[in-house]
Amino acid sequence: MNRLLRIVRRFFGNGEIEAPAISGFFGEYRFLSNFWPATVRFEGQVYPTVEHAYQGAKCVDPTMREQIRLAKRPGKAKKLGSKVKPRADWDEVRAEVMRHLVSQKFQRHSELGDQLLATGNAELVEENSWGDTFWGVCEGEGENRLGRILMEVRQELRLSRGR
Numbered sequence: 526m527n528r529l530l531r532i533v534r535r536f537f538g539n540g541e542i543e544a545p546a547i548s549g550f551f552g553e554y555r556f557l558s559n560f561w562p563a564t565v566r567f568e569g570q571v572y573p574t575v576e577h578a579y580q581g582a583k584c585v586d587p588t589m590r591e592q593i594r595l596a597k598r599p600g601k602a603k604k605l606g607s608k609v610k611p612r613a614d615w616d617e618v619r620a621e622v623m624r625h626l627v628s629q630k631f632q633r634h635s636e637l638g639d640q641l642l643a644t645g646n647a648e649l650v651e652e653n654s655w656g657d658t659f660w661g662v663c664e665g666e667g668e669n670r671l672g673r674i675l676m677e678v679r680q681e682l683r684l685s686r687g688r
Contacts, residue, residue: 544647548662556640557649557675560599563637565629567622574599575626580606582622583615620670623660627671628678641679642686649675 550557559575572578576599584590589609596602612618631638651661651671658667 544645546648548650548652563630563634577602583611584609585612
């Protein structure tokens, strides 16, 4: 869906326009990215980013999981994760694993939670150019699962903090 169509769809009953979408997690919104440095825990281990933990979570080989955890950069962790044979139930559990990790990121790091809350009611769209239509949107197409998870976590934070 193109940007103009998203803006038009934001019109609601009283004719006002909601906050514009935040499309793409870079610049001032880079903190929304799974590559942002914010430690999270998965199965007793501390990972430097959500990306590291997510890639490690799909791995059944403990040696490879540790290599992913210790990767110097999240891009390297992602590359290593793309080469592993994922656990048998990965397709069924990957969205819940991601949700758990993203929630943890914003709960454990209150300054990031504050930044997420500061996005107000803006739609969060993981717009990308690398063709990921499961977690994001590419060329107007995609499920935007990461964006939806972020919006759910934002709402949970809002409720838990009484905002």
